[in-house]
Amino acid sequence: MNLARLVLAHGAEARAVHDGQRWTTWGELRARAGSVAEALRRARVAPGDRVALVRPSSLAFVADYLGVLASGAVAAPLNPQSPIPELAAEVSLIDPVALLCDESVAAGLGRGGSAAPPVVEVPTSGAAGELTVAERDDRDPAALLFTSGTAGAPRAAVLSHGNLRSNLDQMLSLPGEITRPDDVMLTAVPLFHVFGLNVALGLTLATGSALVLEERFDPSASLATVGALGVTALVGVPPMYAAWAELADGAMAGVRLAVSGAAALPAEVAERFESRTGVPLWQGYGLTEASPVVTTSLGTGRNRPGSVGRPLPGIELRLVDEGGSDVLEGDPGEIWVRGPNVFDGYFRDPSSTAGVLTGDGWLRTGDVAVLGDDGDVFVVDRRKDLVIVSGFNVYPGEVEDVVRAVPGVADAVAVGRPHPDTGETVEVFVVPRAGGPEVSADDVQRACATALARYKCPSSVRFVDELPHGLAGKALRRALRQQVGD
Numbered sequence: 001m002n003l004a005r006l007v008l009a010h011g012a013e014a015r016a017v018h019d020g021q022r023w024t025t026w027g028e029l030r031a032r033a034g035s036v037a038e039a040l041r042r043a044r045v046a047p048g049d050r051v052a053l054v055r056p057s058s059l060a061f062v063a064d065y066l067g068v069l070a071s072g073a074v075a076a077p078l079n080p081q082s083p084i085p086e087l088a089a090e091v092s093l094i095d096p097v098a099l100l101c102d103e104s105v106a107a108g109l110g111r112g113g114s115a116a117p118p119v120v121e122v123p124t125s126g127a128a129g130e131l132t133v134a135e136r137d138d139r140d141p142a143a144l145l146f147t148s149g150t151a152g153a154p155r156a157a158v159l160s161h162g163n164l165r166s167n168l169d170q171m172l173s174l175p176g177e178i179t180r181p182d183d184v185m186l187t188a189v190p191l192f193h194v195f196g197l198n199v200a201l202g203l204t205l206a207t208g209s210a211l212v213l214e215e216r217f218d219p220s221a222s223l224a225t226v227g228a229l230g231v232t233a234l235v236g237v238p239p240m241y242a243a244w245a246e247l248a249d250g251a252m253a254g255v256r257l258a259v260s261g262a263a264a265l266p267a268e269v270a271e272r273f274e275s276r277t278g279v280p281l282w283q284g285y286g287l288t289e290a291s292p293v294v295t296t297s298l299g300t301g302r303n304r305p306g307s308v309g310r311p312l313p314g315i316e317l318r319l320v321d322e323g324g325s326d327v328l329e330g331d332p333g334e335i336w337v338r339g340p341n342v343f344d345g346y347f348r349d350p351s352s353t354a355g356v357l358t359g360d361g362w363l364r365t366g367d368v369a370v371l372g373d374d375g376d377v378f379v380v381d382r383r384k385d386l387v388i389v390s391g392f393n394v395y396p397g398e399v400e401d402v403v404r405a406v407p408g409v410a411d412a413v414a415v416g417r418p419h420p421d422t423g424e425t426v427e428v429f430v431v432p433r434a435g436g437p438e439v440s441a442d443d444v445q446r447a448c449a450t451a452l453a454r455y456k457c458p459s460s461v462r463f464v465d466e467l468p469h470g471l472a473g474k475a476l477r478r479a480l481r482q483q484v485g486d
Helices: 003-007 026-042 059-071 084-094 103-110 161-172 194-207 219-228 238-247 267-277 350-356 396-404 441-451 477-481
Strands: 015-018 023-025 050-054 074-077 098-101 141-147 155-160 184-187 210-213 233-236 257-260 281-286 293-296 316-320 333-338 363-371 377-382 387-389 392-394 409-419 423-432 458-463
Touching: 003 026, 003 059, 003 161, 003 194, 015 026, 023 026, 026 059, 050 059, 050 084, 059 074, 059 194, 059 210, 084 103, 084 155, 098 103, 141 161, 141 194, 155 161, 161 194, 161 293, 184 194, 184 219, 194 210, 194 233, 219 238, 233 238, 238 257, 238 267, 257 267, 267 281, 316 363, 350 363, 377 396, 387 409, 387 423, 392 396, 396 409, 396 423, 396 441, 409 458, 409 477, 441 458
Parallel strands: 015 210, 050 074, 050 098, 074 141, 184 210, 184 233, 233 257, 257 281, 423 458
Antiparallel strands: 015 023, 141 155, 281 293, 316 333, 333 363, 363 377, 387 392, 409 423
């Protein structure tokens, strides 16, 4: 089933997308997507061909994405804020037959020295196109999404129509109503990211609800938008909710649902957001290779601090030791996932694919978790982020939780620092809280010595004004690791 068919049943006059200017109806969106699909066909883009989509989160992105899917081609959304050399490398890897992008992007790629694929021009005036949807099989690729998740270096994960639709069905089968047709959902998560693409946008396409897109997150402006447009649901990343919690002054009165994803949600952020707004903040766990949602606290009847909830219906989850056996109850283990939402592999990369997919369909996520007595999942850390001190494993998240609880600390990230005697030691980067009590390295180290085994305690504390974060809100540990030798 072609994923683009989701939009065919929605009322033509119902609101679909607001991207900062005006509401676009489902009828208008279908017509615009139809023009994109027709332009691709005229350009001889065939079903199964790859089309790179380089747009900010906007109506144009949504129309392009639907148009590519409807034509039977494969959409490859790329980050429009990436520098040209990075974009050129991604374009070279996926080898698209066409581009959907602005002139400035096309010109930059053209100056990159390699032959850029042609840009497909979509008419912006004249007769609107009718959205005709090509037949596709569930196993046919729908999207290529770049990820550095389980495979280390960036790779293009191939997600099929069935993968993406299965994950939507799994989310919508939760007890209660995760998204209703009368909802107005707001997100500033970029649509080239799987969380924005198949949670915020995907649930909108599946239910016929309305989606408010913000190209850039401004906490004050977004709060005004929540009130002005009658927003009832929020999809965001932890730094967004932290910012809203500091400013919320009743603007969230109409919001019934707030969901955080793409990065670990600090318990203090969830508690502060709910206390300031009265809106519970639910979280989940997922990854690009799983289309993306694996677990959620929604529908469980509980919202436990630190828990990412339980697996979605139809998803199998195991916690596995290094030998591939299930761990004992209460012990940490790598999360393995199996279900119809799990991808088939990385584009033209059988080696990386074999590294994460078992022969019987289990996805080895590289993430470490423990299972609570009641079945809730608690993510401990990423296996590749382990710090190994004298042969002992240190999960950075455990150190970070202690440091974040120190008065005067706003945020913290722990990384491994090379050491001639122990192999590695723990170094922690600390962001002081503005207006909070003064905090010193001694304060941090004393707190760690009280709460953690000696080998887990940081040997070095570095204070910084801010931590580097990716667009999804995750702290960029690799950027910090480059600094540990400074």
